[in-house]
Amino acid sequence: MVKSKKTNKPQPVNKRKLKRQEEEKELQDIETKSADPQSHSNSKLFSELPISRKTIEGLKRANYVELTDIQRKAVPLALAKRDVLGAAKTGSGKTLAFLIPVLEVLYRAKWNHEDGLGALVISPTRELAVQIFEVLKKIGKQHMLSAGLIIGGKDLAVEQDRVAKMNILVATPGRLLQHMDQTAGFDCDNLQILVLDEADRILDMGFQKELNAIVENLPKQRQTLLFSATQTKSIKDLARLSLKDPEYVAVHEKADHSTPQKLTQHYLVCELPKKLDILYSFIRSHLQSKAVVFISSCNQTRFVFETFCKLHPGIPLLHLHGKQKQTKRVEIFRKYCSMRHAVLFATDIAARGLDFPAVDWVIQLDCPEDADTYIHRVGRTARFDASGQALLFLTPSENEAMQAELAKKKVPIEEVKIRASKQQSIQNQLQSFCFQDPEIKHLGQKAFIAYMRSVYLQRNKDIFKVHALPAEEFAQSIGLPGAPKIKFVKASAAKDAQRAQAKEKSEALNAEVEEDEASGSEEESEVEESEVKQKSAKPMSKIEKMFQRKNQNILSDHYNKLIDFEEENLLDSTEANEDDEFITLRRRDHKLESDDEADLMLPMSRRQLKLTKKELAKKQSKGERIVFDDEGKPHALYEMQDEESFLKDGDAATQRQKYLEEEADLMKEADIEDKAVAKEKRREKRLAKKLREREQSANEEHGAVLAGSSDEFDEEMEEFDGGSEEEDTGKKREAKWFEDDSSDEEASAKRAKLIEVEQPETIADQEALALKLLGAA
Template sequence: MTDIQRKALPLGLCGKDILGAAKTGSGKTLAFLVPMIEMLYRQKWGPQDGLGALIISPTRELAVQIFEVLRKIGREHSFSAGLIIGGKDWKIERELISKMNILVCTPGRLLQHMDQSAGFNCDLLQLLVLDEADRILDMGFKKTINAIVENLPPQRQTMLFSATQTKSVKDLARLSLKDPEYVAVHEKSEHATPKNLSQYYMVVPLQQKLDVMFNFIKTHLTAKGIVFLSSCKQVRFVFETFCKMHPGVPLLHLHGKQKQQKRAETYAKFAAQKAAYLFCTDIAARGLDFAAVNWVIQLDCPEDPETYIHRVGRTARYEASGQAMLMLCPSEETGMIQGLERAKVPIQEVKLKQDAKDVKKEPIQKQMQRLCFNDPEIKYLGQKAFISYMRSVYLQKDKTVFDVNALPAEEFAASLGLPGAPKIKFVEKSKAKNAVRGSQKKSSDDEDESADEQEEEEEERSKVKALDAKKKKSKKEVVPEDEEDAEATGSKQVKSKIEKMFNRKNQSVLADHYTKLVDHDNDNKAAKARTGGDDNDDDDIFTIKRADHDLGGDEIPEDTVLPTSKRQQRMSKLEKTKNQGQGNKLLFDEDGQAHELYELEDEASFHAKGDALSQQKEFLEKEKKVMDRADVVDKSTAKEKLREKKAKRKQREREDMMDEDSEDDGEMVVTLGNPDDSDDQGDDYSMDEDNYSGDDNSDNEDDDEETPKKRGWWQDKADAEESKKKRKVVEVDEPQTLAEQEALALKLLGL
């Protein structure tokens, strides 16, 4: 057994509350799993007894790791154990959670089941274990843990384990610990980190960190390492860019914004690799046991020595050896090294060679610029990584280590491949505060300064206060950052690089991000709040700019809608129509009231007409009568079309027979009466109507008649002209006697 196991196991078996603090990789997991299983076994805990032991972990990956160890050592027992973490199907967990004797979980998902899962209770809980207790009890999980503890019985055994244990009386009181035993096996040891861990730090300028990191990977291709960064966006940007530059070793990334399935796959894949590099945030800094990790590289400075100890604990596990490298900016060196010395962390400095050829065997700044130029998404990720890093430095509590104003912003942005540093509001705010503090300190030291200098300082303070007031006001009104700065400096024509990027018409890759960044709904709500309108009003179709003339009073008419923001005022009509969305079609009744195209009837008027079944029957009968009338009309129309088609077909057949009987030298046609009438009759006979097609069943009406082939309009027209040329018209008087009729017959026969 290890030291922590040798001291914690007897106390745990006796039912004592334990505060366990030991170095990373010293076997703390077995120190609380073995007493837990033994306690339930002695009490003969069964499936009907409900939940007996609860283990809470700050991260999903650590919870999975604890559950796997529990499966290995508890395979001979009949206890039912469950893993409850976020990212899984909550409905399936809800059905099975009430049947579990042991639960390994994360705080958020456990509290969700306590609030929403029927039948799940912890009234008979015997043991509560908090792994990495200092992380669970901090401000991030304070409200969640308080809500969980309220649902737990006070009569229980509680164990807290971590590499850096808390001793806060408030934390111990809210967990209901009774005379806890503090087990710190390495408290009197010379160092707080494992003996087999070699620790180094290097002072690297911020703009050279990626160059040093990439060349470190190129020179250690057979090693297995973990690289820690401060934010998720940095992890994604460094991973995407390094993958495109092909360092020659597998690269992986792990952060909290990934889905649970992706995180589990990355965790398992990196654990199985012999040579790989994992870019991650502090989500992988606690408790995770990866096999044979050679290097832990902290590209960004940790927030405190405790975080440093947890990070380097991913290597040199148990009796294995490992190495750790910490990269510090020049402004972070003094404060961080002093903090590590107070925490008993032995670390030695490694000098960075000043010769550019030695440090940068393969400078990557030009490659980063090329990637950002060719891929707009990489450029967007670089901008987000820059802003997230500057924000993480700005939000740190220890200002002796983290000073955002001491960082070379322009050089850092250029090292990421960006054409310039994005404008950041909180950095300017911190500079303004430092300027005020510096001016106040100078005025207190120099009591004999002239009155002119005092007036200048007062003016400067008033400008800074006015800038802060406008920025506070801008939080209530949706105003872009560049417009705020323009108003503060008095130059409204200045446009930031981000605004210019949004205005590009060919920047299609950022269309989704832009629509998410600009919240038009909040703009409309802000305008309605200023005009006193209601959220359900439909009167804000048009935006009316306020005129410069006096309205004759301080009151604003109710129908007037003020401009929502300066960005919307500058938008063109095309941009406004894109942001408006699709409209609804309205119908107006006789009274001029607008209604939806499909509008439901209110319930009162519906029931006034009778019950639903009778209304349904009446509606069906009414519609059936309409359909029957329409059916009769359709049938009569179809019969009429069929009759016309047959008549036209017979007329066309007769015409064809007349053409066949005509002679080669021409056909003689005798007209009786006025010749003009014969011409009219010939013109009225047209074959153009043959193109009409009746019903599909018309061909089956008369099986005895042979259906003639359809002829085109061009064929009918040509035949008609040819027949006119062959015809010979002979004008005779109408025969009156038998002799005249015989003479006409002989003439027609050509005799």
């Protein structure tokens, strides 16, 4: 209390004024102490750093007390408002190393709601952005600052209403650039500090366009912090960000290994078709563990997840990939964090920065694109002081080159062998799933193409050789009846051959140049080089020039048949946008629905678009009919025997003779049966005819006289009964005494001739009848 001079009464002290004075004094002390970062480089506790009480209290409530190595070296430099490049092993606490300076810089600048955006944190993935924002909320509760999270997959209109009022933003590059272009009132002119988490990933080709556009909208007078487990030192990248004399902090650069010490790392070499069998056997034998399985593409992740769920391995299964909706991705991320035993199938969106608690195993089913990606993947386990294990699957074509890459990055890794007795095959089950469920079959086809495409698009061709992969066997291992046609495999082999030839030529030329320089004959070397150039530039023939023309419509049908449309189709597809599907299955008659992706058609060349339906049908490949046996295994309709199994029954001549004899016996038996059937049919036909004639003669009102004796009728019946015997013997029947040499038709006509007369009553009538009969004869 303070006494007044007039009244001598104590006056109330202005508490707000005292509080402001204390804050001013605290700020002055912090400014003075932070100006010398070297004096705090050996601090062990957060309370020893020149930071505000509000930040220290927030750290205590979040149970952050001791500094890690990267925090001890990077935080004092960042508090001194210097640009920092921080590199440290995964799980070493890089998030706090840049969030503490963000809060302190704005606190010392007395930042409030009216000042607008003061700090910007950019993350390559949505999950990592969510994780950073959660940590920021924990340690920044005491500060009077507003913070927001803007990532794709949420309502843009809701974000637009609030983003202009935020002091700190955690964002992904794509959604941040969208707000810069479309949100009115979003201003970055007063930005004080820019942070890039996983900076090497943001600076690479994947986010080059977005980051360049973002940096153009930011003021150059700012502080920039870059953090990653594998930091970039590219002058070109640093110039893009307008860094001023950045301090490079790498706490583990001189360490023996670039991965955590408590991380046990192994790799195994297996054929591509055996990968899923080994993975399933591993999961079945580790039901009390928590594992993350990294797969190269979204379609593969979906297929493995769906099929393994049908196999019921006995442990909860989850999957996380970029084609899921944002709400579902966040739900799966949080669900997996809360589970004690589970297996998460994920793409590389989960490879960087995400802090999954208590992960026991990191399994890399597909080879990472480089050693840096491997380091980020295995960083999901053995975080801080915990222990963990990692297992890498390598195919024989990837083994040697990948081990060399890991050795350069100081990654200690040992080979392990798989026991054949512990391995369980799931190929038959996968074939059954694909046969019974068209959706699973379609997922398998897309997974096959996605894997082959991912291998083809990798830059390091010493590791990734798509033409060396057993495509047919791999397709069968995932349950497909046959491998979908992929046109870039042939092109990859051709490119590798051209690359090898060019390398040999360049080495030969370099050797010749070195020899010429050693001998001192400069003139001769120039002549030889010119000769080499002349030899390499061979004159082109008329046919070669014709095939290189762009307007191929002038060619005749004969030359059109010689053109390889597959290679042209490949060139058109490779020039397409990389974000689109490289190749998909052609489905003209119907559509297959999927979760979040539109149905795509196969890319077609410009020439093929001009062809008629009839011409396209001729060029398309014909389908192959396949049958399934009792075990569900696919077989071609007609299969050829191998030479060994064919020769078991004898040589070709013997088998041919045996086949002919067996067929001849069968034909004889068939002939006997056919003759018996024909004989029976003839007998029945003749008998029916005679019966009809008898019935006709018996029903006549008047009697009929047959031209011939009753003996002839008996003879005809004998001929009917014995005709077959004469046919069997093959002998011709001799004519009897009353038969002439006329044809059978004339004889039958005569026998069938009838004379109709009245019944004779007197001798005269009988004589007249006799004369009439003699005249007819």
